[in-house]
Amino acid sequence: MCDFDGTLVRVNSFPLWVLSIAKGFLLEFRPFLSVKVVFLLVVRKLGLVSHFDFKKNLVNLSRFLNNDYVSSSLSRHVNDRVLDFLNSCEGTRVISSAAPLVYLEHTVDLIDAHVSHVIGSTFVGDDFFENYSENKVESLKQVCQDPKDVVVITDHYEDLPLMKIASKVYLVSPSEKTLRVVESAGIQYDILC
DSSP, X not given: OBOTBTXXXXXXXHHHHHHHHHHHHHHTTOHHHHHHHHHHHHHHHTTSSOXXXXXXXXXXXXXXXXXXXXXXXXXXXXXXXXXXXXXXXXXXXXXXXXXXXXXXXXXXXXXXXXXXXXXXEEEETTEEEOXXXXXXXXXXXXXXXXXXXXXXXXXXGGGHHHHHHOSEEEESSOOHHHHHHXXXXXXXXXXXX
């Protein structure tokens, strides 16, 4: 299981996606939708809407847009060492991220990651599912027969629930806080890069 933001790509894809949505609506001559994105961004920055609701509203809006704008941009930020390592792993390979699935799947295809499953934040019926922290464990159980036989590749302590069930953990450019949290949880790890 490989995380996306800060791991497979060296950046946080979400802000790039938000900008690409606004830009995409302008390029497609849909200024009203672009203004709506800017409005959502302003109310988010003012703290009037949660990150969850902000993401949910943007995913809903993005169905009116070709999300290829951000995928091509993100492909320039691939961590080649992580991609090569991931592609060389045996077994079921999964990308699991809190990033919205609307651009995550296409980006994974563009960068030629050989994976069986791509799991991201998305609507399930009328409900928005954010693939984050504990939810990543539940998502993994749906696609992996034995989640205890999992290798986790991540950069962030928010994947601690996954690390706790993993047979092996690789950290990618971990922050000091991530190292402290992982070590205090007694998790053995290797630094991939």
